[in-house]
Amino acid sequence: MLIQQLSPQRNRNRTKAIAARDVRMVYQSRAERHQVLKGIDLEIPRGACHVLMGPSGSGKTTLVSILAGLLTPTAGQVFLLDREITQLSPRELTRFRREHLGFVFQGFNLFPALSAAENVEVAFNVKGIRGKAAVAGAQSLLDLVGLGDRRHYRPCDLSGGQKQRVAIARALVGEPEIIIADEPTAALDAQNGQAISQLLHHLAKEQGCTVLLVTHDPRLLKYADTVHYLEDGQIQPQDSSRARFYLNSVA
Amino acid sequence: MxxxxxxxxxxxxxxxxxxxxxxxxxxxxxxxxxxxxxxxxxxxVRLIEDSEADLWVASEKIVHFELTEPLLTSQLEEAEQIPGVAVAEALLLGVGRWQTPQGQPDPLKIVGFDPQGQLFQPGYISEGTVNSLLQPYQVMVDRTRLTSLQAEGIGVNGTVNQLPARIAAITEDSQSIPASAFVFTSLDNANTYLTSSLSTKVNCQLQENDNLRCTKVYENSGAAAEVNPGTAPAILPLSQTDAITYILVKAQPQQDLTALKQKLEAALNETRVLTTAELSQITRQFWQTKTxxxxxxxxxxxxxxxxxxxxxxxxxxxxxxxxxxxxxxxxxxxxxxxxxxxxxxxxxxxxxxxxxxxxxxxxxxxxxxxxxxxxxxxxxxxxxxxxxxxxxxxxxxxxxxxxxxxxxxxxxxxxxx
Structure with missing residues (x-):
């Protein structure tokens, strides 16, 4: 079984899953220059569940895009698994994402024409695994997220929570060391939101993944090993008055 | 995947x-x-490609199958004498006009060939026989043109160039789409249709090589009187000085066609010799590019x-x-x-x-x-x-x-x- 092959102790010699050094991002248009990130310094250790919170417009989406290797910062360095991804070529970055990262999105981003199993199989195909191995792997991962009996369902026949479980199964393909989840509970009701949060926390604890959750949802805080608060393009100390005010207000 | x-x-x-x-x-x-x-x-090009000829002797001024200058019938005999030629047959093309007693006139392309010959194939004869064309004023038409000729089928009488014509056979897969209706008949019948309303005189010229070259010149003698089968003039057999359009040549087995072409062109004045494929090609090319x-x-x-x-x-x-x-x-x-x-x-x-x-x-x-x-x-x-x-x-x-x-x-x- 693919999941049983995952080792919770893998790559423990790497102390940091994600690190950012003075990351800045400026969006320049003809009319104006907008600095979204103003020197982010961040360290996320391996093998736990970490939450990045912040109000709308704080720069969360830009920061997570940069940390995922999908966006190049204007300045600064980003390290994933001790490798500086800001020095990688686009081709190398694509390969790095394929080998080390998994993604979960707010809108699920499943192929509507494909069944649950096929959506997971596509991720195997992207990683070069085809045929029976991909089919068996998809079945194992759907079993893991509790959807083994829904493998032939298309996304339109699944609930929001079930869609997100399929997306998580897809993110687990290839045993990624880092899973980046962007607002994974935003489109879910409270019950499904809690179930998904528990699942991601379980993956971090039991499977040895590093899970970075980007969210507004205060219900996720109880599953967080660390919380990073982003406001106005900067990481604020958790005990700062702005962070405390925000966390209290959303709670 | x-x-x-x-x-x-x-x-x-x-x-x-x-x-x-x-x-x-x-x-x-x-x-x-x-x-x-x-x-x-x-x-x-159907009539060209369906023929059994290896070579086609044509006027040197040929443009395509239906647009060329005449040859002399005497050149047919000359062609037959050339070593390497197994069979040579004449083909006569000309224009005419068809009319039934009650119908409107319709333009024609008269095709004269030897019904007992081996080389020219006027399509697939589905009714009647090719030998019936040996009889005076008997013709054969393509089934697709019966309507335009206002004829129901075999036995219909009409006139070709104001001479009697009876449809004695029906053929298929012979008609060129852009051409007027083909009327197939024997060489003698065709010669009669094409020359009966014309008066002739023979012009002879002494050539540089002391040969005498004679050409029959046709002149329109005015509208011919309406003719019925009973009073139709006698058929005018093809003579040495009459015009034909092509000489179809079948080469002897193992004969080098290129060499035979050269021999024919050298022996027959003012001619161009084409293989069946070449004649087909220039004809196709004309219709595709010149129109x-x-x-x-x-x-x-x-x-x-x-x-x-x-x-x-x-x-x-x-x-x-x-x-x-x-x-x-x-x-x-x-x-x-x-x-x-x-x-x-x-x-x-x-x-x-x-x-x-x-x-x-x-x-x-x-x-x-x-x-x-x-x-x-x-x-x-x-x-x-x-x-x-x-x-x-x-x-x-x-x-x-x-x-x-x-x-x-x-x-x-x-x-x-």
Missing amino acids: VSIARKNLLEDLPRFLVAQAGIMFAVGLVAIQTGILNGFTRST GVGWILGLGAAVGVVVGMVVVTQILYASVSDHLKEFGTLKAMGASNGLLYRIVMEQALWMAVLGYVPGMLLCVSISVFAAGQGIVILITPLTAAAALGLVVVMCLGSGALAIGKVIRLDPASVFKA
């Missing part, structure tokens, strides 16, 4: 069917237009390709746009551009194949139906293969236009709600 392309394609069935209809339209236009062009040009027919039919085919490409591009572009989020997700997951190319191109290929097969079946059905109406739409295996190639290129081209949107896609867009 999961076929995202096929699943995406069939996800929205109405849109898929619209796309396939567009491709079928393109296939139909290309195949039908080129089929009509093929059928048209094939019809113009507007090829251009017009080619334009129709081009319109089909353009329309098909626009439809396929729109459908593919819309399909790609609808799935940008998923394509972005694949990019974020680490899918290479090659994989994304394959998905879009596979979708384009599916569209090509699924549009081509029913489109071509429809075209073949139309061509079969049209053949029953006397319209030749010739869809050859080469035409079908070329149409498939064209549709595949058209769809892949459309895919290439659509894929730019995927390749330019910012993978970070997946985080935007």
Whole structure:
């Protein structure tokens, strides 16, 4: 079984899953220059569940895009698994994402024409695994997220929570060391939101993944090993008055 | 491997069917237009290609099969004497006018040949016999032209150039589409039809090599009086000084045709000798390039390709746009551009194949139906293969236009709600 092959102790010699050094991002248009990130310094250790919170417009989406290797910062360095991804070529970055990262999105981003199993199989195909191995792997991962009996369902026949479980199964393909989840509970009701949060926390604890959750949802805080608060393009100390005010207000 | 392309394609069935209809339209236009062009040009060379001749001796001023200058009948005997010639036969072409007692006049192309000869094949004779043409004023016409000649079939009497003519046989697959109705008859009958209303005189000139070259000159003696079968003039047998149009030559076995061509051209003054393939080629080329027919039919085919490409591009572009989020997700997951190319191109290929097969079946059905109406739409295996190639290129081209949107896609867009 693919999941049983995952080792919770893998790559423990790497102390940091994600690190950012003075990351800045400026969006320049003809009319104006907008600095979204103003020197982010961040360290996320391996093998736990970490939450990045912040109000709308704080720069969360830009920061997570940069940390995922999908966006190049204007300045600064980003390290994933001790490798500086800001020095990688686009081709190398694509390969790095394929080998080390998994993604979960707010809108699920499943192929509507494909069944649950096929959506997971596509991720195997992207990683070069085809045929029976991909089919068996998809079945194992759907079993893991509790959807083994829904493998032939298309996304339109699944609930929001079930869609997100399929997306998580897809993110687990290839045993990624880092899973980046962007607002994974935003489109879910409270019950499904809690179930998904528990699942991601379980993956971090039991499977040895590093899970970075980007969210507004205060219900996720109880599953967080660390919380990073982003406001106005900067990481604020958790005990700062702005962070405390925000966390209290959303709670 | 999961076929995202096929699943995406069939996800929205109405849109898929619209796309396939567009491709079928393109296939139909290309195949039908080129089929009509093929059928048209094939019809113009049917008599040439169906003949058993190896070589055709024609005037050096020949333009194409139906447009050439006459030869002298005496040159037929000269040709027969040339070593390497197994058989030589005359063919006489000329224009005329057909009229039934109650009908309107209709232009004709009179084709005189030797009904007992071996080389000229006037199509497939479905009614009557070729030997009946040996009788005076007996003719044979193609079945597709019976209507224009206002004739029901065998036994109909009319006039050709105001001389009596009786339809004694019906042939098929002989008629050139752009030409006037062919009326096949014996060489003597043809000579009579073509010369009876003309007075003749013989002009002889002493040539540089002391040979005497004689030419019969025909002059119109005015409108001939109406003639009925009982009072018809006697048939005028083809004489040495009469005009013929071609000498068909069958070479002896193992004969080098190139050498024989040279010998014939050297021996027969003011002639050009063509192989059957060469005569066919210049005739096809004339109709395809010297007339507007090829251009017009080619334009129709081009319109089909353009329309098909626009439809396929729109459908593919819309399909790609609808799935940008998923394509972005694949990019974020680490899918290479090659994989994304394959998905879009596979979708384009599916569209090509699924549009081509029913489109071509429809075209073949139309061509079969049209053949029953006397319209030749010739869809050859080469035409079908070329149409498939064209549709595949058209769809892949459309895919290439659509894929730019995927390749330019910012993978970070997946985080935007």
